[in-house]
Amino acid sequence: ISRVRGSPRPRLLLQGQRRSGKSSISSVVFHKMPPTETLFLESTTRIQKEPVNSFMDFQVWDFPGQIDYNDGTFDLEAIFSDTGALIYVIDAQDEYLEALTRLHQTIITIQRFNPAINIEVFIHKVDGLSDDFKLDTQRDIVQRTTDELADLGYDGVHINYHLTSIYDHSIFEAFSKVIQKLLPELGTLENLLNGLVSNCRIEKAFLFDVLSKIYVATDSSPVDVQSYEICSDYIDVVLDMTEIYGYDRGEAEVTTVEENKSSTGSTDDWSLPDQSSVMKLQNGMVLFLREINKFLALICIMRKESFEKRGLIDYNVQVFQQALERVFELHR
Numbered sequence: 001i002s003r004v005r006g007s008p009r010p011r012l013l014l015q016g017q018r019r020s021g022k023s024s025i026s027s028v029v030f031h032k033m034p035p036t037e038t039l040f041l042e043s044t045t046r047i048q049k050e051p052v053n054s055f056m057d058f059q060v061w062d063f064p065g066q067i068d069y070n071d072g073t074f075d076l077e078a079i080f081s082d083t084g085a086l087i088y089v090i091d092a093q094d095e096y097l098e099a100l101t102r103l104h105q106t107i108i109t110i111q112r113f114n115p116a117i118n119i120e121v122f123i124h125k126v127d128g129l130s131d132d133f134k135l136d137t138q139r140d141i142v143q144r145t146t147d148e149l150a151d152l153g154y155d156g157v158h159i160n161y162h163l164t165s166i167y168d169h170s171i172f173e174a175f176s177k178v179i180q181k182l183l184p185e186l187g188t189l190e191n192l193l194n195g196l197v198s199n200c201r202i203e204k205a206f207l208f209d210v211l212s213k214i215y216v217a218t219d220s221s222p223v224d225v226q227s228y229e230i231c232s233d234y235i236d237v238v239l240d241m242t243e244i245y246g247y248d249r250g251e252a253e254v255t256t257v258e259e260n261k262s263s264t265g266s267t268d269d270w271s272l273p274d275q276s277s278v279m280k281l282q283n284g285m286v287l288f289l290r291e292i293n294k295f296l297a298l299i300c301i302m303r304k305e306s307f308e309k310r311g312l313i314d315y316n317v318q319v320f321q322q323a324l325e326r327v328f329e330l331h332r
């Protein structure tokens with residue numbers, strides 16, 4: 001696993017051609033910008049390291065699309081060697097042949113510096129496409145990439161593809177998958193969540209990164225889109241309330257590549273007041289949100305009957321929280 005030097009957090013690199021949607025993605029996912037406002041964003045023209053004020057502190061390096069790798073301006077070793085995942089954004093509503101050529105060049109360049117990097121292709125802006133067309137586009141992109149890399153002698157490179165849009169939850173789900181692959185603690189987190197779910201008769205539990213609304217782990221029962229969306233909407237509601245009435249989470253400051261500083265999480269992250277919140281839904285289900293630390297929140301969906309044993313739930317959540325704290329301490 002590649003991590004930022006001196007920091008336990010995985011680094012993500014977001015790359016793609018001009019107007020492919022990079023700035024929009026980072027604004028919507030990491031800065032809570034409403035998707036329609038991205039229409040007025042300035043296109044990315046420089047490498048920018050976005051400090052993300054989240055538990056993972058994954059750093060999104062917004063790469064302009066027109067970089068020439070071979071002109072010697074960039075220290076490719078420094079850029080790629082500590083990167084956990086390269087996210088390459090392709091605008092599916094536009095001609096994408098040139099974008100693919102750039103993707104193939106990038107993959108080959110990266111092999112020299114960091115062959116272990118995860119390569120994640122976001123086939124983006126699919127909100128405007130019919131389901132059939134989405135799948136055709138994906139098939140075409142996969143086929144061309146596989147063929148091209150095989151021709152060049154790189155047929156062992158594994159690539160993951162995601163259909164994404166900032167207008168629905170697909171962009172958040174794609175990020176969840178990308179992040180989860182970079183978490184060495186994931187297996188342990190899932191086991192802890194499984195324990196919690198069975199002890200408290202919970203239907204589904206997610207551990208969310210609150211600011212980005214990316215879930216970093218969930219129990220091993222299958223994720224259905226509806227429960228995920230409900231939980232993510234619930235975070236919005238709670239967050240809007242806490243922004244007005246709650247405590248200050250602090251702002252992230254913007255740094256550029258040259259100032260490559262990275263802060264490490266302090267133990268203070270764990271010592272904030274515990275907040276929890278409950279909502280009873282019309283269909284007899286209950287949503288339960290509990291802040292785990294400054295960045296993470298546990299959200300559970302359960303039946304009304306299970307929630308009646310509130311003492312049991314509080315106790316188990318507390319045990320879960322302590323275990324989680326130890327897991328992350330061990331990995332520091």
Ligand code: GDP
Nearest residue numbers: 019020021022023024038039043044125165166
């Ligand atoms: P960048 O140059 O890669 O940073 O691209 P921008 O973020 O500036 O996005 C270019 C345009 O694409 C903007 O007008 C966005 O509103 C639009 N855009 C970004 N993501 C989506 C998406 O998921 N769906 C649609 N329909 N448009 C998008």
